[in-house]
Amino acid sequence: MYQTINRTTGRAEAASRGLPFTRWADAMPLCAKAIREKRMPEEADLADMLDMKYLIIRHKRLAEAMQLARRALQRNRDFAFAYYVLALPGEDDVAGLRAAKRGLKCPATEESLFLRTQFLQRAVEMAADLGAQILLGGPPDEDDQRHGVATALFLGAMEDAEQFLAEAPPDNRHRPKVLYYYTLLQIAFEDEISPNLHEIKSTLDALRTAEDFRTWLTSSPPPNTQLRLAQQNVVKHYRDAQEEWADVLSASQDAESQQGTARATGNEYVKWLHRIDFAEFACLGPGGANPAHWRTEKPKLYAWKECNVELYRCAWCRTAALGLLQCSACGGPRYCDATCQKRDWKAHKTTCPGRKN
Template sequence: MPGPGRKTKAKASPRSGASGSTSADSNARLAAFIGTIDNADGWSPVVNLLCAYFELPDITTRSGLKKVHANFDSIYRRLDKAYTQNASNVRIKGGIVGIYARMCVDSLLRNKLFQRGFLAQLFPLLDVPECRRLALRSLTTITHHGGIEIRMEIAKSGYLILLRILQEYPDDPKTVELSIVTLSHCLISTISDEGVKIDRHLGESLDLTDILKIVTDTIRRPFPSRILVDHSVQLLAMSTLHSDVPPTSARFLVAGLRSKDWIFRCTCLGGLVRLHRKQSESDQRALDPMKLMAAVSRPAPPHLSEILRAYGFQQCEAYLTMKTASDFQSAMMNCVSTRDLYSLGLSLASFILRTEFSVSEGAYQSPNSVTGQMESMDLGLPFTMWSDSLPHCAKAIRAKGVPAEADMADILDMKFSIMRQRIPEAVRVANAALKRNPDFAYAYYALTLASDPVVGLRAAKKGMKCTKITPFVRFQMMQRAVEQAGEMGIQMLQENASEGDKKWEEGIAFLISALEDSKTYIAQAPPDNRHMKNVLYWNILLRIAIDEEISADLRELQVCILRKHDVLLAHRPQGSIRKLKIADDFSKWIGITPPRTNLRLTQQTVVRLFPEAVEEWGEFITNNSRLDGPAPSTEKAEDDLAAWLGDVHLEGEDQCHQPATFNTSHLELYRCSWCGNPSAVLRKCAGCAKSRYCDASCQKSHWKDHKRACSANKTN
């Protein structure tokens, strides 16, 4: 059977260029086709005949669509007239709708057709048994290629119809699949950030909870296709931010974390991370020094005291914060008598490298003789608030002109900008400082606070490689690296899920990097570090999603199995879940109830639901993500317009992606050979073409260690 628009002539085709034809002649010629069309076996021959009759260009090619552009009004008039005059002939109506659907691959033609009311011709065919699949196939094609406005219009006009079809024809696999695909395309666009900006009320009008329940029940039916499951999980994951999620849907997402398909599991993880965003609390950013002093002044609970002693109390955050507060007070009081801003600056810079809360927002005060209220005192210093001393001290250090102390002045300026929430200023100082000293750890730390996570992660990875770095600065950058790599990995995997797109491999490198840094942080950071909870949230979620073996009862996260040669401190043998309980106890000890942050709630939900999720959905997830599973079947063109509407001359029609597996031996292709930063824009070493680097500074730093291997690889 020749394809639509090819030069093969159909029976009784009108003569090209005939003149003087009347409307009656045209109708008579079309009538002569009706018998042939009615006897055609399947939709593809119907469309072939109609394309030949109307002498359409080959609209499966770009050149053919350009010809339609040039003659759109004329072509549309003929097709619309035939549709109207043959209202009782579903074969002609369906074939014309199929032609329109293929035209919608072109965005300009699609917009023109929608302006002329194409949907009003398409939706009625959904209730015609003979045309149902054709109409659904057309909708999947249109929504696959369609712009967001058109997807939203289809959602507004047809989502209830599609839900009804799902419920009325649950035993028709292809009908169910096409309905789910169209719903996924339309509803995801409607609730996206861009969709909400266009029409917020449309998204709010959708009964997403009911939709998610119907979609989840559909997945549960025997032998769902991979295309259906892929689109269903995308819809479920994207809807969690906007809807109350049915319990079974939440368990499906939790079970999906164990899929062998990386894209699938990270789509589920993204959905779970969004699940609690609306009811979550902000993280604790400030520390009440009075609460800390009150807590440390009394003995810690016995189990916490044992952990602090095992780690080394003088290295713990509570001790360092209290000691630094005392040293800071002494330095500020001493400055009153000495007026020596230079010495004060050197002291403050060293405090800043010890702990996060190194500079107090206090002032020199005395009681008012009349009111008795404490008031600020003017002692002749160039500042009143203690934090305002930082830029003055930095200026005094620079005035001394000692090159080795330039970093100390920059530390004061960066800390002042960070305290005032002027991060761009801190970043500017950091970048200038790194040109002078590429081994300046605190400057990298300032860069980790930049709004661009790519910049922040690269800075954290480089900063942790600095030779002169305090434990506080190192662990600050490590926890930032965990957070930024985790968030970027999830985002990257969800945005690059198309088959053959290797961008998702970079996303996996980000997640593995986050997991590795979280393990190091948990093993080495002070047990009372206030960021320990956040790192453990990531660690628990990523271990569930990444570790090769995880039991349904999560026993691997409950205890830490020690090997004979392991030398660990007393608080180490606990598993991540137990360590999180300890981190919570430390937080409560210093008077801070752990905030119900988004990540905390996500971790709690996953841990709570995991055993039930594995029981309910574990077998389904295993079977659906089998690497040796059969590819989805492709229907013949005679059955519907699947082959023609999905013609590859233009763009691929909806396909399910094959399970995305990751060979860990490829991990080094996505990580800097020096600092370990995951990235897809690494530069290959010009010598061996094997090592990869973020930039010239990383390559230069690695050269001493890499030189011999580079020469050997070049020789080979």
């Protein structure tokens, strides 16, 4: 903003410089208008970016910015900034997660560390929250796909957290949040975490460093968000919980091996995954069709990475969701919708067993 100091009050006041705006932000819609008046199709994204940014930072009108983003994507389906807007915290995490995952596929995202870390941190947050919402809905029923989706959501959150932590610079302000999620996911889904948590020591060390860094940068302690408190509680009480539940866990594991069904235990999702019949998804997974080989793997979540969670993830954008559509030619890969299927066809048509020549 152009400002002068009022000598009487000592306050800063807006000063006119003969421009049609006094705050810099208010120049954005004027720039967008000027760009549109040039009628250069290749600059349409630029004008939309300015308008979206203006709606968000100056007016907090996120819903309108999102509408503009959706319209812009009809013109350019690789418009990374439009996905960035759609992945901001809004009302719909399902749509937001899909936007973050599609944003990660945009060519511009490969060039931009800012966009990449932004999409990744939002994807971790939304996928973990959506997975938790499913779990809060109750234990799995027979053929309950929701729990398959929850597993795929958590696995996706772990993968995206790992990529984020590998790439985000130490001053990235989302680092602590991603590490809170990552600790909880590791404790919940990695097998055989000892009572002293030494298997995830590097994550806990990284979190301490990230929090110290934030404290130093902002001169204030990390805010006690619900997520931070949850993470601290789980870490603090993990040993006690292990001891308290040890008998129940081992009894229920014995029962499962007799009945072949999963019950609500720490490893319920992994156990539940055992029941899925891979035969019909033979075209998926590492090295093609050999489900028998996958079953012999140690029942650790990571061992399932390449096979059954694929049933609940879009083969193109990798979003985990209910109600994915199958390739109608082979019934193999799943997609969010026709958009993702079309984007994947170039790759899938070379291996699709049902493809007509």
